[in-house]
Amino acid sequence: MRNSDDFKFDITVAFVIFAFLIVVSLTYISIFFFNKISTQEFQEKVKISADNIVQIYKTKEDLIRKSTLAIANSELFSNNFNINPEIISSIFKIFLSANRDFLKIKYVNQYGKTIVYCKKIDKEIICGENDKNNFIFRDFKLQTSLFTKEIMTDEGLKFETISPIKKDPKKGFILLESTLKRLFSGSNNFYNLLLIDNNGNIYYSNFLKAKSIFDLFTYTLADRIKKAADKFVTDDIYVVPLNKKFKLVFIQNKKLINKTNAVSQKLAMIMILISIFLAIPLGVFFSKPLYNFYKDLDKRVKDEIEKTKEKEQILMHQSKLAALGEMLGNIAHQWRHPLTRLSLLIQNIEMAYKMNKLDDERFEKFKNNALSQIEYMSQTIDDFTNFFKKDTKKETFCPKEIIDKALQLMEARIKQNKLEIIYDVKNTTPIEGYKSEFSQVILNIINNAIDILKERNIENKKIWIRINGKTIEIEDNAGGIPDEIKDKIFEPYFTTKFQSQGTGIGLYMSRVIITQHFDGELYAYNSSNGAVFVIKFK
Structure with a gap:
């Protein structure tokens, strides 16, 4: 049986070869098809891309806000518990591990001194109780709700959220620093992308380095871009607001299209044929270990599903026991009145007996009334039994x-x-x-x-x-x-x-x-x- 190292080597070689072939092939295929992209196609695609980026931004922004509030309002900082830095560090580590966009989180007191902080450095999470960059709280000391700000750094767009604990600045603050640098990672080759502020300053560009859009375009066109909101300034320039502070500018990549020629088209076809002929034998060679791997993975998934079903059955059983308890309580409520009537009937017949007034008619009436109450109680049991069957x-x-x-x-x-x-x-x-x-x-x-x-x-x-x-x-x-x-x-x-x-x-x-x-x-x-x-x- 092959050991795990051999298997990892097979997978690595396979993916390297396939990745190389796919990248080369797709590069030439994209060059081949980019030549056919019309203005209408660009406008349709760029709107979809813009909507996706804005939606991803809003989703991440909402997640960051809710996460900050969740920590700030958690019972971890309740008056009922003593604040333990080690416990808070453990919670902060779990919190940072749960989302790759979260970079740093810290808890500071009302005077701005850091009590506990955790931050990501490379792939590790480091925690401590004293941070060199103490919280400058003079602008937020009277803040009773969530405060957010965006910062553009060399590493990309960062998002800082600051929330007072339990909405009380005297209890301190929670600070969460997140990165949105992956926001533009899905950019397509058929457009170039700029991130600008309302004054036209450029904070991100995937094709040219410039400080302002006035350095790239004529003053008239740059001014139109700066004032535009969710529209095409020209047929090949689209502007959409990202938020109140930033805008996205999509510019059709004509340079890539113009470079496409007959030579690149022929090379693309050649690379496609080479990829096909190499992919077949490589696929056969590496299919067996991959098949065994996924077979084992499938077995483990099924085992986990069975465990989950068992847990659900236990919870279902507990839920039914709780429902049974409520059913018994309802039966007790339903029986209370007929039991009271039976008690009164027994007292009446006892009194009639002692007073020598118990005749056949009175006894028959007692019997019928008693049987009626017992039948009602029996019917109650049947109703509950059928209902929960x-x-x-x-x-x-x-x-x-x-x-x-x-x-x-x-x-x-x-x-x-x-x-x-x-x-x-x-x-x-x-x-x-x-x-x-x-x-x-x-x-x-x-x-x-x-x-x-x-x-x-x-x-x-x-x-x-x-x-x-x-x-x-x-x-x-x-x-x-x-x-x-x-x-x-x-x-x-x-x-x-x-x-x-x-x-x-x-x-x-x-x-x-x-x-x-x-x-x-x-x-x-x-x-x-x-x-x-x-x-x-x-």
Whole structure:
């Protein structure tokens, strides 16, 4: 059996040869086809490229902002915990490792002194408690929200975000430095790219070195470029804003097109033929070790999938146990009134017996009333058993019927909490899946709504249930989900209740059921009344 070093050598040689052939071939192919690029094609392609770069920038900017806020608002800096530099360093290391664009993160106190910092140097992450570049906080000491700024360096565009901890500058600040130098790495050969500010100063160029666009173009054209926003200044120059400070200038690469000639076209065809003839024997030679590698990789992936399924089954079982506990609680509520009636009937017949008034008619009436109460209790058990019975196969059903049965089973709890249910059914569309799993989802959401209404002591408790086709909304008037936990409510084992009152897997399993077993969506948002949970089926 070949050792790992031999296998790595085979893979390395294969990829070097193929990469060389592909690069050479694609270079000549691109030269061949660039000659056919028209003005219209350039304009179509450059708009797509511009949209992609702007979208990537906005996505990365949003991620950097959210990441900074997440650290600054985390429980790591809560008053309930002593701030431990070693723990913070460990968290910072994990944080920097999670994103290759993050360069440096540090925690400074209200006076600007660095408490803990971590930064990337080459491929390593170095941490310490004293940074030579202390935080200059005079401009931010009164800042209570996120502050951002962009800096252009020799290494490219950098993004700095500064956020006070827990929105309180007295608790210190979190600084995150990120790089956006990969923002322009996907530039195409059919255009040249400039990054300029609103004054026309050039901060990035992939073809010429100049300080200003006035050094490259005539004053009139440069002035038009400086003032332009999201339009073609000429047929071959396109300007689009990147943000409030910077603009992107796309210039058609005519130099590359003009160099294309008959010789390069012939060379391209020759290189294509050579690549084809070399690729076939090399592919056969290296296919076996690659096949074995991917076969082993496939086996490991399947093993991990099986482990994930086992974990999901454990969570599903725990969720069902929690649902069973809630079911027993509902049965107790449903039985309370008939048990009280039975107790009164027994006392009445005992009193009639002692007073010698127990005749056949009175005894028959007692028997019928007692049997009626026992039958009601027995029927309650049957209803709950059928409702939670495991389905063996998928079937088509009306979601309104399941919701009606769920409300019927929870009738005693609804009455006990003086809860008003407001139904709004515009139209219903049958769905396919497992009834018992869907009922589990409905019970989880409604029970959570009742719990939060009780916890917050809402006087006029209300739950709205809206059904419109394959969209179901369940809304309460408890005030909504706090922003700091809105992104966590569907995570496993996350709960705001005491451990004796909640397991933290109800909403997680509800989303798993809807997304994986019904191919749908389950999400939540806040309305003017409170939280709204939305179930959407395709």
